[in-house]
Amino acid sequence: LKSNPSEYQIILSGTMKSPKMRFHPPFLMLMPVPLDVETRGVFTIIPQDYIRKSQFRVKLPELELGDGTKTNPLTAEFPEGEDIDLLSDGTIVERVCLVTFRSSKPVSCLAEMLFIDEEEN
Numbered sequence: 001l002k003s004n005p006s007e008y009q010i011i012l013s014g015t016m017k018s019p020k021m022r023f024h025p026p027f028l029m030l031m032p033v034p035l036d037v038e039t040r041g042v043f044t045i046i047p048q049d050y051i052r053k054s055q056f057r058v059k060l061p062e063l064e065l066g067d068g069t070k071t072n073p074l075t076a077e078f079p080e081g082e083d084i085d086l087l088s089d090g091t092i093v094e095r096v097c098l099v100t101f102r103s104s105k106p107v108s109c110l111a112e113m114l115f116i117d118e119e120e121n
Helices: none
Strands: 020-024 039-048 054-059 074-077 095-101 114-117
Touching: 039 054
Parallel strands: none
Antiparallel strands: 020 039, 039 095, 054 114, 074 095
């Protein structure tokens, strides 16, 4: 053994990728309907750059009506579940979201739905 240990220099490099979600189509327009009648729309959630299984949730907007009352006319359903799954080959499974609008009072809006995963991405 040498009394002077050898020095090694290791250089590491990498690229930071933050998980994100894309949507197809990128926006959804629901058809106008009479009061208390449902209208629905469907879009696909496309998770990207996830390296492990996760789960997402959605925050739906609360709308204020002309008389000052607040309502939640939107609902979101995930027929295939809210899990972000990775297949054995690394492919990330897309998910379908079914959005429903129904209101007993007249309302028109442009609203954002916020999708968040377990790590607040």
